Amino acid sequence: QSTEVFSKASHILINQYGNDEKNLAEANKLYDRLVAGADFAALAKEFSKDPGSGSKGGDLGYFGKGMMVKEFEDACFNGKVGEIQKPVKTNYGYHIIKVTDRSDKKYIVEKIVNQVKQSASSRDRNFTAASDFSFLAKKNDFDSEAKLGSYNVQETPQFSELAGSVPSIGQNKRLVKFSFENSVNTVSDPFKVPSGYVVVKITEAATEKFRPFEELKEQLKPAVIREKKFEKIKSIAENLYKNINGDLSKAYSIDTNFTVKQTGSFVPQGSIPNIGKDYGFLNSAMKSEINKVSAPVKGLRGYYIIKVTKRTPFDQKLYATQSSTLRSTMLQEKRSRFLNQWVTEIKENAEIVDNRHLFFGQ
Known part of the structure; x- marks a missing residue:
């Protein structure tokens, strides 16, 4: 049972002027309009420069501590739910933030999801589908292939190489490493995540800036x-x-x-x-x-400080005599796994009628 709190927030990012004073002035104007009753989602769609959340009315979904830059995180975890906060400055620009919920809901959702165990065949199908999509997306257009396959495309907020996690996806150092070692428009192979598999495309690489x-x-x-x-x-x-x-x-x-x-x-x-x-x-x-x-x-x-006391050389002759047996053993183990899986799936999907009362007394 976790006591860690998660916040859900929406924001409007202002950074279009390349000048802190102008960005702050524009952010303050929007803040005044929001306090006066303007619709947050509508203004986010019109003015926010965050490509990931702007089109969704500024909604960032749920996130835990350590997933956002410190100034943004402090505002989200210390501000009141439902309150429009005055512009907050980060290295990305000025943010107008509205915390829409705060709870440990994410843990409850994960607990329910983890109780539903995928069968091996389901995992294989999901991996095959992700691999096929990755192959096609590398050759054609990512968004078009996603639409044809009815896949959900989400854009993450920006994240740093130090983070170790990807917003909306979670802890995945291999995915972070891929993102910073490849160029814009590169499409990945499938990455395993708790909910299944993801295929990512790098859409933007933020220009490196001096950070205090x-x-x-x-x-x-x-x-x-x-x-x-x-x-x-x-x-x-x-x-x-x-x-x-x-x-x-x-x-x-x-x-x-x-x-x-x-x-x-x-x-x-x-x-x-x-x-x-x-x-x-x-x-x-x-x-x-x-x-x-x-x-x-x-x-x-x-x-x-190491001292190697013995080293056994590779025995090519022994390998040659045993390789056929090893291969047969491996194949047999694989066939046994598939057979056990097949029997298990038949049992799970079978309609069983209990007739024991016809053979045994009460």
């Missing part, structure tokens, strides 16, 4: 703290490396906080026992000489 340190301070703080910790750990690791002089067993005698652990066997594509997936560790281990202690290696969680 105070505005970015909270976003940058975790990365700076992590980097400082890593600098300190690196210094400790380098000092230890010098003192052990190629003998890992000396580590504990130098400082009882140090421990030497064995990973056990692992493969290049797999998880490393006692460590997990760490490509920095993995790459170094694969390149290290047998029984030679490595210099400190930076990984995801800290620095490692």
Whole structure:
């Protein structure tokens, strides 16, 4: 049960003049009209420069904390529901905001959705449909293909590379990464999201602007703290490396906080026992000489000093003799899964008449 609050808001973005004074003056005029009783949605459609929400009367839907820039978020979570707020300045321009609802409704909706489990065949159909649409949208027009397929197209508000989430879609670092590594009009392959699959098209890349340190301070703080910790750990690791002089067993005698652990066997594509997936560790281990202690290696969680004690070469002859058996086993496992799925779906869709009373006494 979550106590996190979500806000629902509408806004009108004014940034057309390239001048703060003119933008503020225009925003104040609209604010006065709204306070006097003008229709918010109508003015948003006419004047808002937000391409995602303007055509929808300024409606942004529900969003949680951390999904909007700080000034906008503060206004939405501190303002009264139903009240027209005075223009709020962000790096995008001036916003006139109206909070239309505030609740934890989103959690309730997700709870209901998560109870409805898709069958494997449904997921396959959805992925196939998303893949087909992506293929056609890359070759033809995105909006036209969406209309032909009766798909719902939504435009998100602008978001930053630091966010890690996409407004209206949610937490998806791969989608954020795609958005900032590709050019405008690029169409994506399907991305898996909690509700199914999405295919996105990059419609706009905001011109990079100078942003004050105070505005970015909270976003940058975790990365700076992590980097400082890593600098300190690196210094400790380098000092230890010098003192052990190629003998890992000396580590504990130098400082009882140090421990030497064995990973056990692992493969290049797999998880490393006692460590997990760490490509920095993995790459170094694969390149290290047998029984030679490595210099400190930076990984995801800290620095490692590695000694590879054994490396088993790939056995081409063994693979050749077993590959056919492995392939047959994999195919059999896949067929078994499909058979079990088919039986389950038949049971779920069957009309069952209970005649046990004809055979057993009460």
